[in-house]
Amino acid sequence: MQNYKKEWFGNIRGDILAGVVVCLALFPEVIGFMLVAGVEPIVGVYATFFITAVAAFFGARTGLISAAAGSVALVLANLVAEYGVNYLFAATILAGVIQVVLGLFKVGILMRYIPKPVMLGFVNGLGIMMFLSQLDHFKGSSVLILLGVVGVAIIFLAPKLTKRIPAPIISIVVITALVLGLNLNVQLLGDMGTISSELPRFGIPKVPFTLETLRIIFPTSLSVAIVGLVESLLTAQLVDELTHTPSDKNKESLSQGLGNLASGFFGGIAGCGMIGQTIINISYGGIGRLATFLSGFFMLMSVVLFNKIVVQIPIIALAAVMVVVAYETVDWRSVKRLTIMPKNESFVMITTIAIVLVTHNLAYGVVIGTLISAIFAAFKMTHISIEPGTDTDDYHYKAHGHLYFASAEKFTDFFMNDFTHEGNLVIDVSAMTLWDSTAVEAVDKLISKNKNTGSDVTLINPNKQSNDLLKKISSHHKK
Helix, strand or coil: CCCHHHHHCCCCCHHHHHHHHHHHHHHHHHHHHHHHCCCCCCHHHHHHHHHHHHHHHCCCCCCEEEEECCHHHHHHHHHHHHHCHHHHHHHHHHHHHHHHHHHHHCHHHHHHHCHHHHHHHHHHHHHHHHHHHHHHHCCCCCHHHHHHHHHHHHHHHHHHHHCCEEEEEEEEHHHHHHHCCCCCCCCCCHHHHHCCCCCCCCCCCCCCCCHHHHHHHHHHHHHHHHHHHHHHHHHHHHHHHHHHCCCCCCHHHHHHHHHHHHHHHHHCCCCCCCCHCCCCCHHHCCCCCHHHHEEEEEEEEHHHCCHHCCCHHHHHHHHHHHHHHHHHCHHHHHHHHHCCCHHHHHHHHHHHHHHHHHCHHHHHHHHHHHHHHHHHHHHHHHHCCCECCCCCCCCCEEEEECCCCCHHHHHHHHHHCCCCCCCCCEEEEEEEEECHHHHHHHHHHHHHHHCCCCCCEECCCCHHHHHHHHHHHHHHHHC
């Protein structure tokens, strides 16, 4: 309880200021995503409040921001277009149930299998994608470009004058004052769609409770659950690395599921971890649960209490903040080290970035990047070496590497085809590990061939893994 209390109130000032900045950064993203999904902007606001609130109370990764996200909105868009918004709420609830089940089955353990080059590609791809997504807000007139440049400059220069007020807040206030004071014709937040000021209310989605409804929503819910969990757990992993602290990914999976359950019952869309806003949160001192809660709370209260003020914020002011965040998201050190990194790692990182940019889906980039890394690792493991051992009356060799289905042929070719010998054969396998039945079959073939010529094959010094496998399935060990 002491630790939980510290996570809530150990960084009050930093969490409050970060919560305000994240709230402002969430507005254009969430509203834009709702337009993509084909629903009212308030649906995203409700979702953001409930998902952040649940994450704040039950999440395992402090500092992580979850909200209505673009990847999830894209998955749900077709369902809304064909069946209406109530099916979206039902799909959101079912997605939450699936995520809770996946959390109970400890799916979070899979995060440990994502290689570092894939994480770097994921982060760099995100930064580039965030930057490209903001360029449209700078188009239209030289005034927009000038306002954007001023906004970015303020964010970079303001910390040199004062760090008491986060630079993005100063930038947004100055740009808003310029636009309203000079009556400039630029797009405002309210121009993106009508933002209701009503509070959320509990309700059961108005859909038939039939198997036909389940057939309609299940494929979409499953996609939402998987995409949402991948992005959320990757975000949690990124925060782990940024803060040098661990987190329970299975607990985070449960939290994301509970957040989507609450969102669906209160008229919200499904959501997941938002990496850009999470980086903003961490960058501006939001390291506790309070920052996560306040980001959604401020958003809901803004549209309820200060609706007329919020809708006057220029989009270009918020875009300037996101451009700086995009720049700071890219791991420039990894870019500089591309020429000195192992070629396979550089290839994986670049491929992950490319897939993210082509598909606009972070999950695809990570999954394919991880598969490519696994293929490279498999090829690397196929390398085995066999060298002469100590001089004895028998033929003595020492084997190095991993013996499994991909390397077994090399092993048997060396001993059965590449040379002839008379007498017994002794193979020291202390530096080799047998991994599967194909490895054991290769050893058995070698033993059988030598027996037919009147000589013996002896494996010495096997490690526990190899020895256990031989005892279980080797026909010669059984004898």
